[in-house]
Every structure is written in structure tokens, then in C-alpha cells.
Amino acid sequence: MAAALPRCCGCKGVRTCLLCEGERDGGTAGTLYPKKTAHFIYCLETGLALGTEKSGFAGWAFPFPGVAMIKDFVSADEETELVRLMDQDDWKLSQSGRRKQDYGPKVNFRKQKLKTGGFDGLPSFSREIVHRMGQHPVLERFLPVEQCNLDYHPERGSAIDPHLDDSWLWGERLVSLNLLSPTVLSMSRDSNERLQLLSVAQQGTRNSPPNDPVPRDPEDTGSRRSVPCDQVEVAIHLPARSLLVLFGAARYQWKHAIHRQHIESHRICATFRELSAEFCPGGKQGELGQELLEIALSFQGKPV
Numbered sequence: 073m074a075a076a077l078p079r080c081c082g083c084k085g086v087r088t089c090l091l092c093e094g095e096r097d098g099g100t101a102g103t104l105y106p107k108k109t110a111h112f113i114y115c116l117e118t119g120l121a122l123g124t125e126k127s128g129f130a131g132w133a134f135p136f137p138g139v140a141m142i143k144d145f146v147s148a149d150e151e152t153e154l155v156r157l158m159d160q161d162d163w164k165l166s167q168s169g170r171r172k173q174d175y176g177p178k179v180n181f182r183k184q185k186l187k188t189g190g191f192d193g194l195p196s197f198s199r200e201i202v203h204r205m206g207q208h209p210v211l212e213r214f215l216p217v218e219q220c221n222l223d224y225h226p227e228r229g230s231a232i233d234p235h236l237d238d239s240w241l242w243g244e245r246l247v248s249l250n251l252l253s254p255t256v257l258s259m260s261r262d263s264n265e266r267l268q269l270l271s272v273a274q275q276g277t278r279n280s281p282p283n284d285p286v287p288r289d290p291e292d293t294g295s296r297r298s299v300p301c302d303q304v305e306v307a308i309h310l311p312a313r314s315l316l317v318l319f320g321a322a323r324y325q326w327k328h329a330i331h332r333q334h335i336e337s338h339r340i341c342a343t344f345r346e347l348s349a350e351f352c353p354g355g356k357q358g359e360l361g362q363e364l365l366e367i368a369l370s371f372q373g374k375p376v
Contacts, residue, residue: 081228082165089169090229108260108305116141121306122272132269132297136259136306138322140210145315146201151251155340157197158221161375169228169332173375176218176345177364181238188363193373194219202344202369205247210317214245216344217351217361217368224255224330224339231335234260234327243346246318250310250341256334257316259306259326266298 081091110129112121114136121136123129146154163171175194179186194202198219205211224230237246306326310316318328351361 081169082171083167083169087167087233088229089231090227091169093229108303110299110304112136112304112306114139114259114306114308120270120272121304123269129269129299131272133272134267134269136322138318138320138326139308140317140319141308141310142208142315142317143311144313145204145249146251146313148313151313154197154201154342155251157195158340158342161195163223164375166222168232169225169230170232171223173221174218175373175375176220176368178376179238179241181240184240186241186360188367190376191364191367191373193370194368195373196371198342198344199371201249201342205315205344210319211245211247214247214344214346215365215369216247217347217364218242218345219373220343220345222341222343224335224341226335226337229332229335230330230339231332232330234258234329236324236327237345239324239348241348241351243348243352244319244323245346246323247344248310248316248318248341249344250312250314250316251339252312253337253339254309254311255330255336255339257308257310258329258331258334259308259322260304260329261301261326263301263325265301267301267304269297269299271297 080095081089083089083092109127111124111127112129112133113124114120115122115133116139118133119135119137119139120133123132158173161173163173166172175191175198177186177188177191194216202214202216205214205216222232308316322328347361347364349355351357351364353362355361
């Protein structure tokens with residue numbers, strides 16, 4: 073029997089990309105998640121998730137806490153230089169058509185064990201990025217101990233499944249720098265709770281331009297509406313060169329994903345993670361956390 077040819081991607085199990093789907097003659101495109109019926113778009117100015125006309129929720133909204141965005145966090149020239157420096161190191165094949173570079177400790181999240189061996193810090197080109205982060209109030213005292221660069225390309229059908237990041241090792245704030253092209257981060261929950269919606273008026277006021285959404289107290293209209301949480305998907309539009317911070321409910325309750333159809337051109341995402349309370353001073357593994365921070369912030373790292 074002939075030996076199996078090596079796969080041209082890093083997909084495992086049920087996950088697939090366009091490359092391995094082509095090898096299967098157009099086989100099933102990975103895990104099929106239930107389609108959401110209630111679509112909302114996050115509004116950065118109001119902090120509301122606004123219902124879309126397409127899904128029949130136009131004029132309705134709900135507060136969506138735990139999101140901060142800094143537009144144009146890096147300049148176009150800085151973006152070009154960052155990508156050039158990333159490309160000097162090897163990219164490893166990853167799941168669902170992605171490539172990755174990991175700068176962090178080796179971790180077994182299931183067994184809650186980690187090793188510092190092989191980890192020699194974040195990359196040198198991130199020193200200025202981390203310093204700049206700390207100048208923003210939402211990132212006060214943010215000290216990242218891990219950086220993961222992910223490379224997305226439409227020709228590979230790149231995507232990432234809905235997931236919650238680990239909370240044993242990683243702390244409150246997840247920070248992602250979106251490079252090269254805009255995309256959409258899709259937020260969803262598996263909860264069977266119902267979300268109570270607010271009626272909104274599509275008209276301007278003295279303090280808002282025309283067509284800006286203005287929350288209206290449901291008591292004023294006598295109207296009420298709710299929607300099953302597990303039917304809701306909230307789209308957060310990410311401009312190129314923007315920095316996104318997820319915390320609170322957006323970090324711990326809402327899963328985040330990048331759907332294949334939202335990768336229209338080459339995109340790189342650099343995600344930075346801080347330590348959980350267990351690894352901070354006074355925590356159960358505070359000494360180990362301090363060791364990890366000292367390594368990370370030496371900025372001498374290569375991908376592990």
C-alpha cells in the first residue's frame with residue numbers, strides 16, 4: 073500500500089480549509105455550527121449591538137459591554153515594517169487554513185501545566201507596541217506574557233471557530249492588533265437565556281448626527297421584545313491597523329470567531345494575553361508568573 077501523502081495544511085479532526093477540502097474533492101467544510109437567526113452589529117460610539125434589517129431586528133438593540141477599540145493604533149508604515157519583521161521568522165501551519173507564530177510558554181490547558189523551557193520572550197519588534205498599549209486607560213498595567221501571530225488568507229479559506237480563551241492562565245484582557253486588511257469578529261453565546269432588547273429611534277438629536285441610533289426607553293412606547301441568546305450573533309467590524317480589547321462579558325461569556333467569508337484579503341492578527349490572578353503577585357502561582365513576565369518582557373523571543 074502506498075504511503076499517504078503529507079497534508080498541505082495544519083488541519084486536524086473535523087477542522088478543514090480550502091486546501092484539504094480540495095484534496096477531499098469538495099468534502100464537508102469542517103465543523104458545521106448552527107446558523108444564527110438574530111444578527112446585530114456592534115456600535116463603538118454607543119456600546120450597543122444594533123439589530124440588522126436582514127434578520128428582522130432593525131430598530132432593536134442591547135448593551136454589549138466589554139469591548140474597546142483604538143483605531144489607527146499603528147501607522148501604515150509601521151504596519152508594513154511589523155509584517156516584514158514577522159516574515160523573517162518561520163510561520164507554522166495551523167488549523168482551519170491559518171499559519172501561526174507563538175511567543176509564549178508551552179501550555180497543556182487540559183492538565184493545567186506549563187513549561188518555560190524554549191520560551192525566551194516576546195519578539196523585539198513588539199517592545200514599542202507594548203509600551204504604546206500602556207498609554208491607554210483601558211490597558212493600564214497591561215503586561216502581556218504571550219503573543220500569538222495568526223496569518224489568514226482567502227486562498228486557504230482561513231477562519232477560526234467560535235471559542236472562549238482559557239481563563240486558568242490568561243487574564244481579564246485579550247488584546248488583538250489587526251493588520252493588513254479589515255475583517256469582522258463574530259460574537260456568539262451558547263446560553264439558553266433570553267436577551268431583553270431596547271427600542272431605538274433612527275433619528276438625530278442635538279448631540280448626534282442624523283441616522284445615529286438613539287436608545288429609547290421601552291416604557292415610552294409600551295413595546296417589549298427579547299431574543300434567545302443562542303440565536304444571536306454580534307458582528308464587530310475591525311478596521312486595518314486597529315487594536316481591539318475584549319474584557320468582562322465579551323471576554324468570559326461571548327465566544328469569538330472569524331468566519332471564512334470575512335477574510336477577503338491577506339490579514340495578520342497579533343494577539344497579546346496577560347496573566348490571570350492565580351499567576352499575579354499574591355496568587356497561588358505568583359512566583360511562576362513573575363518568572364514568565366521577566367522572560368516575556370525581555371523582548372528577545374523567537375517563535376516556539
